[in-house]
Amino acid sequence: MAPVDKSKVPWWVSNLIVPLVNLTLALLVSGLFIFIAGENPYQAVRLIIYGSFGYIEGFAYTLYYTTNFIFTGLAFAVAFHCRLFNIGGEGQAYIGGLGVFLVAVNFSFLPVPMVWLLSIAGAMVFGAAWAFIPAYLQATRGSHVVITTIMFNFIAASLMVFLLVDVIRDTAQMGPHTVALPKEQWFPSFKDFAALFGIKIRYSPLNISFLLAIAASFFVWFLVWKTRWGYEMRAVGHNTQAAIYAGISPYKNIIIAMCISGGLAGLLGVNEILGVHHKIVAGFPAGYGFTGIAVALMGRNHPIGIFPAAFLFGILYQGGSEVTFDMPNITRYMFVAVQGVIILFSGALENLFRPQIESFFVNRLNIKASA
Amino acid sequence: MEFLSDIASLINSTLRISTPLVFAAMAGIFAERSGVIDFSLEGKMLMAAFVAAVGSYFLGNPWLGLLLAIIACVSLSMLHGFASVTYKGDQVVSCVAINILIIGLTTALAAAWFGQAGLTPTLSEDQRFLEVNLPFAETLRDVPIIGTIYSDILSGHYIFVYLAYLSVPLVFWVVFKTSFGLRLRAVGENPSAVDTAGINVFAMRYKALAINGVLIAFAGAHLSTAVNANFFREMSAGRGYLALAAMIFGKWHPKTALVACLLFGFTDALQIRLQGVDLPVIGEIPVQLIQAIPYVLTVVLLAGFVGKAIAPNAIGQPYIKER
Numbered sequence: 001m002a003p004v005d006k007s008k009v010p011w012w013v014s015n016l017i018v019p020l021v022n023l024t025l026a027l028l029v030s031g032l033f034i035f036i037a038g039e040n041p042y043q044a045v046r047l048i049i050y051g052s053f054g055y056i057e058g059f060a061y062t063l064y065y066t067t068n069f070i071f072t073g074l075a076f077a078v079a080f081h082c083r084l085f086n087i088g089g090e091g092q093a094y095i096g097g098l099g100v101f102l103v104a105v106n107f108s109f110l111p112v113p114m115v116w117l118l119s120i121a122g123a124m125v126f127g128a129a130w131a132f133i134p135a136y137l138q139a140t141r142g143s144h145v146v147i148t149t150i151m152f153n154f155i156a157a158s159l160m161v162f163l164l165v166d167v168i169r170d171t172a173q174m175g176p177h178t179v180a181l182p183k184e185q186w187f188p189s190f191k192d193f194a195a196l197f198g199i200k201i202r203y204s205p206l207n208i209s210f211l212l213a214i215a216a217s218f219f220v221w222f223l224v225w226k227t228r229w230g231y232e233m234r235a236v237g238h239n240t241q242a243a244i245y246a247g248i249s250p251y252k253n254i255i256i257a258m259c260i261s262g263g264l265a266g267l268l269g270v271n272e273i274l275g276v277h278h279k280i281v282a283g284f285p286a287g288y289g290f291t292g293i294a295v296a297l298m299g300r301n302h303p304i305g306i307f308p309a310a311f312l313f314g315i316l317y318q319g320g321s322e323v324t325f326d327m328p329n330i331t332r333y334m335f336v337a338v339q340g341v342i343i344l345f346s347g348a349l350e351n352l353f354r355p356q357i358e359s360f361f362v363n364r365l366n367i368k369a370s371a
Numbered sequence: 372m373e374f375l376s377d378i379a380s381l382i383n384s385t386l387r388i389s390t391p392l393v394f395a396a397m398a399g400i401f402a403e404r405s406g407v408i409d410f411s412l413e414g415k416m417l418m419a420a421f422v423a424a425v426g427s428y429f430l431g432n433p434w435l436g437l438l439l440a441i442i443a444c445v446s447l448s449m450l451h452g453f454a455s456v457t458y459k460g461d462q463v464v465s466c467v468a469i470n471i472l473i474i475g476l477t478t479a480l481a482a483a484w485f486g487q488a489g490l491t492p493t494l495s496e497d498q499r500f501l502e503v504n505l506p507f508a509e510t511l512r513d514v515p516i517i518g519t520i521y522s523d524i525l526s527g528h529y530i531f532v533y534l535a536y537l538s539v540p541l542v543f544w545v546v547f548k549t550s551f552g553l554r555l556r557a558v559g560e561n562p563s564a565v566d567t568a569g570i571n572v573f574a575m576r577y578k579a580l581a582i583n584g585v586l587i588a589f590a591g592a593h594l595s596t597a598v599n600a601n602f603f604r605e606m607s608a609g610r611g612y613l614a615l616a617a618m619i620f621g622k623w624h625p626k627t628a629l630v631a632c633l634l635f636g637f638t639d640a641l642q643i644r645l646q647g648v649d650l651p652v653i654g655e656i657p658v659q660l661i662q663a664i665p666y667v668l669t670v671v672l673l674a675g676f677v678g679k680a681i682a683p684n685a686i687g688q689p690y691i692k693e694r
Contacts, residue, residue: 033476037483085463133670143673144619146410146463150612151666158663166657290471297464333478333489333604340472348454348465 005362013361015300018354019346023298023312026345030338037334039327051322052315056199058322060190060206062314067206067271069310070213072292074220075265077301079145081224082257083237088134088149089265090289091156092127096266098160099126100273101168101280104181112184120212120270127266128259130156135258139251145258153289164282176282187275207275209267216264217303223260233257265289287336291317294339297347313339379523381640386524386532387598389636391416391590391607393535395614396621396628397542398586402448403623404546405579406559406685410466411451412587413611414473415444419591421477424491424602425484427498436498437592444591445584447473452580456573459689470611478604491595491602500597502527531593536629538586543625555579559683562690572690590614609666616669623683631672639665 031041052062072089079086086092103122107115134148164176172179190206224230235243236253243250272284295313299305320335345352395412402409419440427436447469455462478489485491508526512518546552557565558575566572590610595602613635621628642664649655 033479037480039483085467087467137670137674141673141675143670143675146467147612147616147619147673148670150609151616151669154609154666155663155670158659158666162657162659165659293467294471329483331479331482331489333475333482336475337472337479338475340468340470340475343464343468343471344450344454348460348462348468349458351458351460 008362008365009358010361010365013358014354015305017361018350018357019298019300019305021353021357022345022350023342025352026338026342029341029345033334033337033341034330038329044323044327044330047323047326048315048319050319052319056194057201057204058318060201060204061321062311062318063190063210064204064206064271064276064314065317066310066314067210067213068268068288069291069295069313070217070306071267071271072265072289073295073299073306073310074216074292074303075261075263075289076292076296077299077303077306078220078224078264079257079261080296080301081230081237082233082253083240084135084138084254084257084261085146086131086134086149086258086261086265087146087290087293088131088152088262089268089292090285090287091149091153092130092262092265093268093272093285093289094153094156094160095130095269096123096127096263097269097273097280097284098163099123099266100269101178101181104185104274108182108185115185116187116274119274120267123266123269124263125266127269128263131258131262131265132255135255135262138258139254157283160280161282164280168280170279177277178279180279181274183278185274186278187270189275205276207271209271209275212267212270214307216267217307220264221303229253229256265292290336291339294343294346297343375519376523379519381637381644382524383528384640384643385633385636386536387528387636388639389632390529390532390535391593391610392614392617392632392635393539393629394531394586394590394593395611396618396632397538397625398583398590399615399618400542400546400623400625400628401555401579401586402583403618403686404559404683405555405576406562406683406688406690407452407455407576407580408462408466408687409451409583410463410612410615411447411469412614413607413609414466414470415447415584415587416591416594416611417477417605417607418447418473419444419588420595420606421473421481421491421591421602423588423592424494424595425481427494427596428492431498433494433498433500433592433596436596437588440592441585441588444588445581448580448584448587449577452577455689456576456580459691462687462689474605477602481602481604489604494596494600498596499600500529500531500592503530503533529593529597531589531597534589535593538589539625539629546625551578556683559685562685566690566692572692576690587611613665613669616673619682620672620675622681634672635665635668638668 034041034044051058053059075089076086099122100119103119104115107118130152134145134152137143137148138145168178170177170179187207187209190204191201194201232248233253235248236250240250268285268288273280277284291313295306295309299309316335316338320332323330324332395416399409399412422443423436423440426439427433451465451469454460454465481489481491505526508522512522546555554570554575558572562572594606617631617635618628620631642661645661646658
């Protein structure tokens with residue numbers, strides 16, 4: 001098939017139709033997996049939709065997951081614009097959570113809004129610091145960030161378990177977690193908000209971090225597309241040699257991109273610790289860091305795409321837990337597999353039907369134009 | 372004499388622990404020498420472990436389990452090739468997709484078929500590989516030094532251990548001494564020159580990936596049907612990445628990669644030894660920190676404090692034939 005002139009392809013074909021076709025393919029393959037596991041895929045889809053939209057608590061959970069996926073999706077996307085694969089979001093989020101907790105505990109004498117702001121900063125600084133070493137090694141020694149960030153995930157997990165068991169554990173309790181933060185430091189939750197309107201909700205993990213996630217999306221959009229630095233970073237990602245000729249330092253940009261990426265991943269800790277657990281619980285990043293990769297690739301690494309992609313994964317996660325309740329053969333790992341399939345079709349295999357779809361639409365538009 | 376037997380058992384476990392790393396590093400050499408990045412060693416190893424355990428459980432024969440694992444891994448390699456060679460997708464994304472897919476799929480299917488814990492049933496003795504005692508190991512045991520080396524270090528391993536170390540010279544021979552190997556390396560360095568010479572670049576890369584799939588299957592089968600008697604969730608535990616780091620550290624050469632694998636194996640064996648031991652000066656190191664040592668070592672090795680690693684020139688780039 002002859003390649004199509006890219007400039008003639010309408011934006012909605014390449015940014016809307018093609019991703020939707022790829023997503024549909026991914027979901028069909030996922031349905032096959034559910035079938036292999038011995039359950040009815042159609043029934044599973046119904047449960048997913050009911051679980052994520054069917055009742056208000058369920059919908060709030062969907063948005064809570066969306067919050068996490070926006071953070072980790074943005075994190076992956078920023079690094080990806082510099083052609084860096086930061087798959088260490090998991091570890092950066094874990095360490096970011098440590099930053100949140102340490103700030104909140106040590107600055108508890110300050111007024112609460114100040115503590116919140118400092119905790120957010122703490123999350124970003126700690127997350128960025130955890131991304132810095134892989135970034136530095138990539139920039140100076142060419143050590144591939146995919147391996148180093150994965151290793152830093154393992155190291156972060158070991159370090160945090162060590163800290164939670166031996167150093168900052170709540171000694172009055174058995175489990176590997178810290179003491180809870182004082183109640184006034186907790187982020188206002190959707191439950192409090194709904195109560196203002198007289199709606200009673202039993203429990204909801206959704207909290208104002210959701211707004212922080214939207215703010216972070218704007219921040220990323222502005223940073224990557226509207227600042228000089230964002231331009232430099234994309235230039236390095238696009239063509240390092242050309243960037244060097246233009247006087248742009250790849251070294252500096254690689255490190256900054258990774259640190260911002262790590263900082264964004266660290267924000268996951270804000271949602272989880274100030275918003276939900278109110279303490280550090282062992283293993284709280286729970287795979288959100290990896291899901292961020294799928295979210296970013298599906299959202300074509302743009303905040304406008306990442307938001308719906310994060311929402312879609314929110315639906316999959318929340319609806320998925322409904323499925324695991326009702327279908328004994330399905331565990332949450334099935335939805336990890338679904339993520340893999342989505343990354344495959346919307347990332348690696350994105351060119352599978354792109355030429356066909358694009359030329360189909362370009363030809364139709366040509367016919368229309370000449371008629 | 373206790374010191375000597377300590378050393379012997381440390382070397383013995385080093386050889387055993389390094390085995391999956393050696394297979395994976397050799398598998399990585401084939402893919403990467405042909406110009407295809409393979410971060411999906413991790414996922415493929417996990418897949419092989421799962422398929423070998425399940426296959427052997429249902430078919431009652433570990434060799435059939437291994438055969439199925441080979442088929443599964445070659446299929447995954449072909450999928451990687453399909454995405455990144457034929458469709459010119461991003462090779463790293465393809466690998467990340469395969470890894471996440473397999474982590475989810477193996478655990479989900481184990482849970483669906485065998486119960487919620489995500490374990491496969493324990494294999495009986497005839498469903499798994501057993502230790503191989505080399506001839507005369509018993510008679511030679513009491514001979515000083517030779518007895519220790521032969522009976523305590525070399526004998527009594529699983530078949531995979533011997534196969535792994537045999538595969539190293541074999542891979543060296545194929546990659547550096549045959550015309551296939553010459554073409555393989557050329558495809559990874561300068562695909563357009565190879566194309567001009569009338570060799571099909573795509574076919575070469577697919578062949579390399581097929582060999583890669585066969586080799587990595589042995590690593591997975593070793594984990595679930597030899598050293599362990601079942602599959603459990605994420606049992607590859609980053610070994611695919613460690614092997615890749617060993618391969619890079621070994622500069623894409625079988626011999627140096629082997630040395631790096633043994634270094635990893637030794638660190639891991641030592642790490643297991645050090646758990647709960649009261650060391651002089653430092654005292655007892657917490658077990659969580661000791662377990663992180665192989666991962667820290669990987670980063671240190673990759674940082675290349677022993678010289679920069681030069682990858683095959685065309686690595687990671689899809690080959691686009693000019694029209």
